[in-house]
Amino acid sequence: MLTIHAADEVRYTWDDPEPIKDGAVAVQGIRVHAVGPLTEVQRQFPGARVRRWPGVLGPARVHEGPLPDAPTPRERIHAVLKSGAVAVLEEYAATPELRAAAERNDVVVLRRTRLTAITEMGRADLAVFDESGVCMATVCAGRLVHRRH
Structure with missing residues (x-):
């Protein structure tokens, strides 16, 4: 639609x-x-x-710093989305759980920030x-x- x-x-x-x-x-x-x-x-x-x-x-923006604190990886990624960002830097999404949560939510994991x-x-x-x-x-x-x- x-x-x-x-x-x-x-x-x-x-x-x-x-x-x-x-x-x-x-x-x-x-x-x-x-x-x-x-x-x-x-x-x-x-x-x-x-x-x-x-x-x-x-x-939408790139979240350039550490991911917000939250009890679960899913909640940490959701906090990024609530900030208006749909991409995170790989250095801050370093665990398999965070990467999986990012992938499930279509959040892009970048090596470096971009415009x-x-x-x-x-x-x-x-x-x-x-x-x-x-x-x-x-x-x-x-x-x-x-x-x-």
């Missing part, structure tokens, strides 16, 4: 000098299919489900942050894995 994620502002990268006001990202499966103003994306995909988020939508961006036909890894920097939603490989109520 195609889902349109809409927000007050969409950024291809977090330092994007020209964000899209009232923007949207169309996601189907694990891929981004379109990025642009909400009205244009809805016209391109009539009948698609629309999820509206307050704040700024951009690429993130929303690209058409790229993997649908998105995050929405409110004006205070709190993560409102995280989409990992096209799946909504965190939503703040």
Whole structure:
């Protein structure tokens, strides 16, 4: 099912000098299919489900430090997802249990950090942050894995 994620502002990268006001990202499966103003994306995909988020939508982040403390590897990975990140560095996911939890949740394990961006036909890894920097939603490989109520 195609889902349109809409927000007050969409950024291809977090330092994007020209964000899209009232923007949207169309996601189907694990891929981004379109990025642009909400009205244009809805016209391109009539009948698609629309999820509206307050704040700024951009690429999900890379968690660059030690994973948050939690009782289980699954909960540690979930804490990363709640922060708006969908990738971790391998030096911090060094145990087989953490790597398995990351794999089960489609969290990418990287050798080194990298820049993130929303690209058409790229993997649908998105995050929405409110004006205070709190993560409102995280989409990992096209799946909504965190939503703040």
